[in-house]
Amino acid sequence: MQKTGMAVTGDEIDEETELAPSHMTAATGDMPTYQIRAPPTALPQGVVVAASPGSLHSPQQLAEEATRKRELRLMKNREAAKECRRRKKEYVKCLESRVAVLEVQNKKLIEELETLKDICSPKTD
DNA sequence: TGGGGCTCCCGTCATAAAGG
DNA sequence: CCTTTATGACGGGAGCCCCA
8 A cells, every 4th residue: 555645746736626615615616526426326236136025025034135235335435435536635635736836826926026116115215 | 662642544433414 | 395415514434644
């Protein structure tokens, strides 16, 4: 298992392409969401689709069906959690690089301001 | 070198929100 | 109203680093 420190890259960011958690509602203003409704996906490998519930009778069969449903739900949620974390990581990375870009931009503006101040300030002699 | 702290990743549960 | 999906919260395992 690899562990790498978060490196802020100087990658360029597409303005307004960031995604924000849909949970964080209006408070964040125009932050777009990073939640993307997944299209109906095919069942991951290993999932056995049982016969229709209509054909079940005995308590044992019902219990098996319940167990199967639970396992299916857990598996789907497991995948959903992975995907969710992946998106969130990407989102955070995106924010971090944006911060880096804005910091550089800010520094440049401050320098420019200082230059202009120098130029415009009345000569005190 | 053993142990504690830190960080990362994972699985599960609870729940809000969306959709039918 | 019920089901499904996304996500926050929580707890646990594992790797890495540092220190006594």
